[in-house]
Amino acid sequence: MTEVTIKVEGMSCGGCVRNVTGVLKALAGVDAADVSLEEASATVRFDPARVDVAALRQAVENAGFDSPA
Numbered sequence: 001m002t003e004v005t006i007k008v009e010g011m012s013c014g015g016c017v018r019n020v021t022g023v024l025k026a027l028a029g030v031d032a033a034d035v036s037l038e039e040a041s042a043t044v045r046f047d048p049a050r051v052d053v054a055a056l057r058q059a060v061e062n063a064g065f066d067s068p069a
């Protein structure tokens with residue numbers, strides 16, 4: 001397992017946090033996602049053989065938020 005922290009911009013409430021957490025955890029290969037509204041970030045533990053950071057960021061973008069590199 002690998003752990004990475006990505007930026008997540010555009011969240012404004014706990015609903016956004018749950019939304020982002022849900023889309024990250026829905027990805028095959030993601031083991032855990034800890035999303036922080038205050039820090040505008042998500043720390044994700046994942047299997048690098050099954051999913052990569054680009055896919056994590058894409059999932060955040062697809063959910064309507066921004067994940068700048």
Ligand SMILES: [Cu+2]
Binds near residue numbers: 011012013014015016
């Ligand atoms: Cu919200």
